[in-house]
Amino acid sequence: MLLFASCVADAEWLGDARPMMGTEVSVYLWSDDPEAGLATLEAVFEEADRIDHLMSTYKDDSEISKINRTAAESAVEVSHELYRLIARSLEISVLTQGAFDITYDSVGQHYDFRERQRPDDETVMSELENIDYRHVKLDDMSATIRFQRHGVRINLGGIAKGYVVERGIDILRSNGIEHAIVTAGGDSRLLGDRRGRPWMVGIRDPRKDGEVAISVPLQDEAISTSGDYERFFDEDGVRYHHIIHPGTGTPADGVHSATVFGPDAVTTDALSTSVFVMGVDLGLRMIAVLPDYESIVIDAEGQVFFSDGLEQPADPTVE
Secondary structure, three states: OEEEOOOOOOOOEEEEEEEEOOEEEEEEEEOOOHHHHHHHHHHHHHHHHHHHHHHOOOOOOOHHHHHHHHOOOOOEEOOHHHHHHHHHHHHHHHHOOOOOOHHHHHHHOOOEOOOOEOOOHHHHHHHHOOOOHHHEEEEOOOOEEEEOOOOOOOOOOOOHHHHHHHHHHHHHHHOOOOOEEEEEOOEEEEEOOOOOOOEEEEEEOOOOOOOEEEEEEEOOOEEEEEEOOOOEEEEOOEEEEOOEOOOOOOEOOOEEEEEEEEOOHHHHHHHHHHHHHHOHHHHHHHHHOOOOOEEEEEEOOOEEEEOOOOOOOOOOEOO
16 A cells, blocks of 8 residues: 555545455546546445446456456457456566566455355365466457466456556546546656645554655656555465466565556556565666666565665665
């Protein structure tokens, strides 16, 4: 989760936050016409709801649920929008050498964090062979998707929220809004600045709820954080969380949170998950070859690491 300094002090600042997509979606914008601003704000929430109904694995009638039910039997024709996002996901899988993998849900489906339930070792091992993005085959000519083996499931949880906030900004921009924030869980997209000043974005302390570890000034930028504190439970000194390492089928360890900044929230969303899975060294090496993206990683010891393009404070440690 990202923490923002209060920004709704004036009448022209309009905002709302609603429970959606298994998290909270919030929109804050500046409008000289409050009535038009409220209508635009509502349009962003309607778009988030539409995307959720398209991509949620928790809705039996969603397009992605249909894919999971039938793509191992035969090719499934999908909408152009969903096809493009799945294709984008597979491209990022190649970029990250499999650290980002939408087939993680083959194991992820067996977790219930509210009920503190996790798969046993036998289940993890049996499902592990189903985690491989290369099992997902796309046909550009027919816009179809097919799974190469039974048991494969896909989940866009590591990229869909970034897509939601990017689409929200598109709607705001097309309606003449120049200063805004759209947030969905740990993913945010900033439109412009805070009317002459940068937005101060706080990366939360991964072990102190509600406290900020690092504040970063940003404008017209996307920022995504993946953390082991979002959906989790602790058992016998082990934290079981939702970020599954595709190579092991178990929650990735060694990192408490990974934050990525860049021009596009779809990419920052997927890359923050990737850096978390890859760990500090490999994750920051990958970010180093992407000129438009930067990262801040807090490891399991509370030490803070910065990618090469970011200025580091004197004592980069989270107590």
